[in-house]
Amino acid sequence: MVRALVLLLAQLAGTPIVSETVETGEHRPVDLQTFECRDITRSTVLQRVCYDRAQQDLLVANNGAYERYCGVTADTVERLLGAPSMGQFFNRNIRREATSGRYACRTREPVQRS
Secondary structure, three states, X not given: OHHHXXXXXXXXXXXXXXXXXXXXXXXXXXXHHHXXXXXXXOOOOOOEEEEEOOOOEEEEEEOOEEEEEEOOOHHHHHHHHHOOOHHHHHHHHOOHHHHOOOOOOOOOOXXXXX
16 A cells, blocks of 8 residues: 555656646637636536736636636635626626726737838
């Protein structure tokens, strides 16, 4: 038994740690290394919520697809996670259609020089 445990620990120690990457609806990969993710079991709308507090980036899995929202405060995420109905809170306060794109992520395009 001890030998099997030692072998398992040795295998785990030799396995490289790879952070998870997800693809958003814009077909852009996002590395979740800096995100804190929570699987959601009490909502029929949201399956997973990932938040990067430093960047104020929110990733939400809805029907198996991830959408990214930028500039979302930690307070807003805490209210989302504590809401009686997470789906209603998300739909009213975060979803792009309800907020007129308030949390849309701006892409930085390279500057083209003439």
